[in-house]
Amino acid sequence: MDDAALWVYLDDEGGRQADLPLRLIAEGQRLAQATGWRCCGIVRHPAVAARLQAGGRGFELDGLFALGADPECPDAAIAVVAERLAACVAAAPDLRVLVLPGTTVGADLAARVAARLGRPLLSQCVDLEWSGQRLIGRRAVCSGRAHQMVSPTVDPPWVVTLDPQVLEAPAAPAPHARVATLATGADAAPMTAVARVWRIPAAELGVLDAQVVLSVGRGVAADALAQVHELAALLHAAVGGSREAVFGGLVQRERQVGASGKWIAPRVYVALGISGSTYHLMGIREARHVVAINTDPTAPIMARAEVGIVADVATLVPALVQAARPAAVTEI
Ligand SMILES: Cc1cc2nc3c(=O)[nH]c(=O)nc-3n(C[C@H](O)[C@H](O)[C@H](O)COP(=O)(O)OP(=O)(O)OC[C@H]3O[C@@H](n4cnc5c(N)ncnc54)[C@H](O)[C@@H]3O)c2cc1C
Incomplete structure (x- = not known):
């Protein structure tokens, strides 16, 4: 195993999507096994990690990072979250793939991070494959009647969203959480500050x-x-x-x-x-x-x-x- 890593973005959307992070972790671990990369999680706020651990289902990751130390706001402006996530991705030379759920929020975030960093985006994949040192995403086209295989043509990091409907729950819950890190960026000063608040009509x-x-x-x-x-x-x-x-x-x-x-x-x-x-x-x-x-x-x-x-x-x-x-x- 080299130092390369993949990150799964774990967002339970304020507890509303409690199962989604675990399903994404299962998919991340499957890809990690195929590539030999480390599988790390990244959360919007430490409170999300705390909720995942308190959920009692257990999960294994090679690292767990949190984006910011601001009070948790599940519906925080997506632009702020994207800005922080993009900064973390840019500062992680070992990162190969950032995987997000293809939910409305996840897809929006993925598009913003990819655009901000000028990275390729493989969106709404129903499967990921590692073959001949290439990442291949499979996605449904023609209302699901055909599949299209997409692969990045430039070096990593790549941004991927997975169709949440195809994510499967882990077969058996991990016996305990193995969390290597929970702090990267958590103590950092916020990258943005509220200067003025106004209400859009x-x-x-x-x-x-x-x-x-x-x-x-x-x-x-x-x-x-x-x-x-x-x-x-x-x-x-x-x-x-x-x-x-x-x-x-x-x-x-x-x-x-x-x-x-x-x-x-x-x-x-x-x-x-x-x-x-x-x-x-x-x-x-x-x-x-x-x-x-x-x-x-x-x-x-x-x-x-x-x-x-x-x-x-x-x-x-x-x-x-x-x-x-x-x-x-x-x-x-
Ligand atoms: C390829 C394709 C893509 C499509 N994409 C979309 C899409 O993106 N979005 C979309 O919406 N549709 C889409 N449609 C159309 C869709 O199939 C429906 O025709 C459409 O959603 C129906 O709109 P509606 O509910 O406003 O009208 P209707 O189905 O006609 O329903 C009107 C409703 O109003 C109720 N009603 C009537 N009078 C009153 C009243 N005074 N007070 C209270 N209730 C009343 C009726 O009981 C009825 O339930 C798509 C169709 C196709 C083929």
């Missing part, structure tokens, strides 16, 4: 950036749209839509959510008059909480929603606007 929030997204579908009449935007402003939410809503001129194309639109991961997704087709649901696979408002209790979106409200958008949205408006204070 809701109308300018993109569906990828907002914590709350209100999406309209064919069930929303054009004259109800103003109320939807008012509600969005009150909730500091972005407005998105189904493909039908785009076709109907209710929202712009760049706000379409779904398989052929944006794949989003907001904290709260509110589907207004959207049936919940498979194509639409693909785009909200990683939404944390889903609320659906639909006149049809059997609409497929109701099965995905944690809260399903059988109601007419045209009457419910104005009531929600009233409820969300700051209470008027009457001086006596």
Whole structure:
């Protein structure tokens, strides 16, 4: 074994994806075995490592590094995390591959790190192979009907994302965690400081950036749209839509959510008059909480929603606007 290493980026997204790091470690170890490289983990914050260890499943790594000592913020600006990760990658001459999960957050991070460092990105691989000193990624194309093999043509380090759907849990949990290091960068001064905080007006929030997204579908009449935007402003939410809503001129194309639109991961997704087709649901696979408002209790979106409200958008949205408006204070 030489000093070369691969890193797996372990993010449980604030505990929401508790199993994902373990599945990524299993894949990293498989690649490490094939290459003879060390398999190390890198986490956004020491608290993530602590959660992994407290999870009781055990995992083995040749090293575990943390990016920063700021208070843990699971939804910290991805640009800051990418900046730190890229700095660590640039400072690691032995690093061959950085592997991230192909989740919405992981894919965004991978793209930013690769772009910042000018490194090749092998995205959404369903398998990795080490053959003839070449890394070969296999990824699905043509809606999974064919596979494409991709390989970097320049020297490492390379950035790879793995399709989280194909990551398998380790066959047997490791007996105990073997953590060689937990500190690289953890005590370093933050590389950025907050100079000024301002709020982007809701109308300018993109569906990828907002914590709350209100999406309209064919069930929303054009004259109800103003109320939807008012509600969005009150909730500091972005407005998105189904493909039908785009076709109907209710929202712009760049706000379409779904398989052929944006794949989003907001904290709260509110589907207004959207049936919940498979194509639409693909785009909200990683939404944390889903609320659906639909006149049809059997609409497929109701099965995905944690809260399903059988109601007419045209009457419910104005009531929600009233409820969300700051209470008027009457001086006596
Ligand atoms: C290749 C391909 C890619 C696609 N990509 C996407 C994509 O990225 N995103 C996407 O969204 N779709 C996509 N589609 C289209 C998708 O199949 C559906 O046609 C689309 O999602 C349906 O949009 P909708 O839910 O707004 O409309 P509908 O399916 O017509 O649903 C309207 C819903 O509104 C409800 N409703 C009606 N009136 C009211 C009311 N007054 N109050 C409350 N509820 C009401 C109805 O009960 C119904 O459930 C794609 C299709 C193909 C073939």
